[in-house]
Amino acid sequence: MFQSYDGLCGIGELAGRAGVSVKTVRFYSDNGLLPEASRSAGGHRRYGPGSLERLRMIRSLRTMDLPVSSVRRILDEDDTTGRAGGALEDAVAGQLRTLGSQLKALRWREAALRSVQESPAAERAGRLRLIGAVAAPPSTAPLARFWRGWLPPRMPAGSVTAFLEAAVPQPPDDPDPGQVLAFAGLCAMVTRPCDGDEPTQPHAHKAAGARASAVLYAGLAEAYDLAGTEMRQDREPGPGDALDGFVDAYASARDTADTPDFRRALAQQLAADPRIDRYWELTAELVSAPGGRPEPTPGTAHDWLLTALRSQSGPR
Template sequence: MKTVRFWSDQGLLPEVDRSSGGHRRYAPEAVERLRLIRSLRTLDMPLPAVARVLDGEADEDLHAAVATQLGTVTAELTALRWREAALRLLHEAAPDQRVELLRLVGALGARPSTDTFVRYWRRLLPTRLSVRLTTAIIDSAVPPLPVQPSPQQVLAFARLHALTGAVTDACLVDHRPVVPRPDVLYDGLSEAYELAVPALRAGCGPAEGEALDCFVAAYARSYGQSDTPAVRRDLGRALARGEHPAMRRYWQLAGDLTPQPTLGAAHAWLSSALSAQLAAEAD
């Protein structure tokens, strides 16, 4: 009753009159209005917004409140699905693996977050890279998290979280790209990766073509050179040394989290295409 009196005092539930004993009296339609007030308050709507909805003046307030609650429930369900998959991972693991898996999964917190991945890429990318490209690369390099993960995807995420969180600045120096004009390189590589993605999705093997030409041109232009056979041979030798082990592992785990081709998969496809071309020319 205290709540009803409070709502009445706030003008949400107007009283008709009072009895001789001071008890409030309401019109018959007040019952339905009371039900609506309670429903609106379950959406965590502030009282001024409740008043506007009751007066039929602000449907957008109701829409916004429903959208907010929907987002909250969706996030909670996603967190529960991740927790369920994590528990299944531990339940199905061999007894001698459970403690180590628990350490990995237990470090993730209640809800999965890619913040560690974002910080890793911000530290890894060249400091002179433009904000536009830095943002675009991070958006593409950080894998989207599955809404309904499998136990193996939870494990991949946990390992990726541990990998990116453990990398020190000293380690980053070993595999941070050093190029004279990073914007030129990454703009060109982004275009090359986009051109390679259809072939990757179709399951086609590495091959010469527009994507490879764009890939080589990106490296050449970043050093102020043109795409020549000599430049291709030099690039092929540089790429043959392979990615840093931490980066290679990153792309392996990222690939376990998303069915879409990763930037790492596109880079490997293009590197293999160049290697195959150089090998064919050498024969």
């Protein structure tokens, strides 16, 4: 309770008790966060007994860097219900998301700077240009656009989404310099103009219609998962469920039977298809733990399965 005759206090006394400046109190009042009880005959602001606690709450919320709009919603809820509930929870959750994004960006910038610092002097300018073209935190949008243009037309949206989840690597939250360099290399690879008139898509994309494309890529995704399990166990390419599923994906998309002749023809066709090995090499560098075993990617799984198919098919 203020000691004045009317139980109210002026802006200077309120600011002094709360440990803030008069300018701060005036700002909160002008923005409707700290209502005045009345004005003196001389036009000076007067505040009621609850103003000090309210001002301290505002100060605490602002210390957490919450915007004025969020503070207003929290105070309005407190005025209505007598407690800060959902509005406070939402504001804190939103601020945590913002801080998480900021921390990710800072970790990414730190690793990028270390990558430039640790490179040979003759390579620093080029590496700086490569890494500097990537935003922080990084976005996978360029990779997704590349694959959307690469996939067969008219594929169902669900099939496209499933393929992108497998083909587009997510940059780590706490990368090392090598992972930053690998992701920058991927972005540069998918955004630069294509050289020459060489085809960039495999013959498998000639499967007719949206249904055939969906069948093909759903089957390939399952086969790649099975092959990845074999690769993690250091098993050599060979016959098994992974290879059978791999061949069946192509056979089902073409509405034909899985026969020895089909396998021989498929092995020859896939061996002649255009390749983007560098994409998968960089992907492996990005998703694998530093110094650890390389994680299988759809590209390396495809190579494992193709090797198994060729060794099984043999010459006609």
